[in-house]
Amino acid sequence: MSSGAPSIQAAGAYAGRTCIIVNPAAGQEEVTRLKRKLGGAFAARSAPFDLFETQYAGHATEIAREASQLGYRCICVAGGDGTLAEVATAVAGTDTPIAIIPRGTANQVARNLRIPIAFEAAVETAINGVPTPIDLGRVGNRSFMLVAGAGFDASVMSSATRELKERFGFAAYIYAAVKEALSATPAKFRVTADERVIDVSAVSVMIANVGELFTAYLPVRLPLGPQPFSSWYDGLFDVVIIAPRNFPDWANVLWQAATHRFGGSEQLIHLKARSVTIESDPGMPVQIDGDPAGYTPVVATSIRQGARIMLPR
Numbered sequence: 001m002s003s004g005a006p007s008i009q010a011a012g013a014y015a016g017r018t019c020i021i022v023n024p025a026a027g028q029e030e031v032t033r034l035k036r037k038l039g040g041a042f043a044a045r046s047a048p049f050d051l052f053e054t055q056y057a058g059h060a061t062e063i064a065r066e067a068s069q070l071g072y073r074c075i076c077v078a079g080g081d082g083t084l085a086e087v088a089t090a091v092a093g094t095d096t097p098i099a100i101i102p103r104g105t106a107n108q109v110a111r112n113l114r115i116p117i118a119f120e121a122a123v124e125t126a127i128n129g130v131p132t133p134i135d136l137g138r139v140g141n142r143s144f145m146l147v148a149g150a151g152f153d154a155s156v157m158s159s160a161t162r163e164l165k166e167r168f169g170f171a172a173y174i175y176a177a178v179k180e181a182l183s184a185t186p187a188k189f190r191v192t193a194d195e196r197v198i199d200v201s202a203v204s205v206m207i208a209n210v211g212e213l214f215t216a217y218l219p220v221r222l223p224l225g226p227q228p229f230s231s232w233y234d235g236l237f238d239v240v241i242i243a244p245r246n247f248p249d250w251a252n253v254l255w256q257a258a259t260h261r262f263g264g265s266e267q268l269i270h271l272k273a274r275s276v277t278i279e280s281d282p283g284m285p286v287q288i289d290g291d292p293a294g295y296t297p298v299v300a301t302s303i304r305q306g307a308r309i310m311l312p313r
Helices: 031-044 059-070 081-091 108-112 119-128 152-159 162-168 171-183 245-259
Strands: 018-022 049-053 072-077 097-100 130-138 143-144 147-151 187-193 197-204 204-208 237-242 268-273 276-281 285-288 293-294 298-311
Touching: 018 031, 031 049, 031 119, 059 072, 059 081, 072 081, 081 097, 081 108, 081 143, 081 298, 097 108, 097 119, 097 152, 097 171, 119 298, 130 204, 143 298, 147 152, 147 276, 147 298, 152 285, 187 268, 197 237, 197 268, 204 276
Parallel strands: 018 049, 018 072, 072 097, 097 298
Antiparallel strands: 130 143, 130 298, 147 204, 147 285, 187 197, 187 276, 204 237, 237 268, 276 298, 285 293
């Protein structure tokens, strides 16, 4: 087992081996204990592996790209959705599958795809699961699995700091959402979804590859489109424009989403598209899978079956 190395040149024989990438900043479990658990679980299943710990932003992309080139059977991410996005950036369009051992705060990719959250079951899926094609989103040279967005959602992600997430877990997102909703100011957005152009005053525009947000954390589901379970495989984004004018409108938006009512409303506009451009005046903050990504404009493209994920049998 290797740990904490900046390169994987000493990985040994690659064929049949799993490259495990651990993000020490994800979740609340002490990293040394997590690495021991991973080593024991893989060894108990006679599954050869090499383990690497990320050291800086973007490091998972570097490790995964080299691992894919060297022919590892699978790249296993022990981290959160942000680390997954980094790995997806490296292996998009290749045959190298990604396995997930959820260790982040929200773990929305795993929960949406019904990948076990329990440690031993997740390891079993990583080793003996079925590589299954799913769609990816692409912004510039970066891939995303969940959502890219501008406005309110990006502000929420910035407000849910690492310190808050370490202290309060998922409740940090709830706190940040309420805080930002109380001060959200609409901006003038122009959204180009394939050939359709919409000019609208809104607080947020989301480009969703995922079917639902906050899966398993809220008493109601919050889908991002009328058919959330097919969103991973249809080659299209769900484009969600949130345009409340006052606090009662916020309640109406949540109710419409929870009841899958995505048509005929000026407060919650839904589109399907393969390519999306978001422009705004003034420029609005952008997030990609929860990480700050500058300001508008942003251009996203859907990559049909852009990655393969290990799913339970």
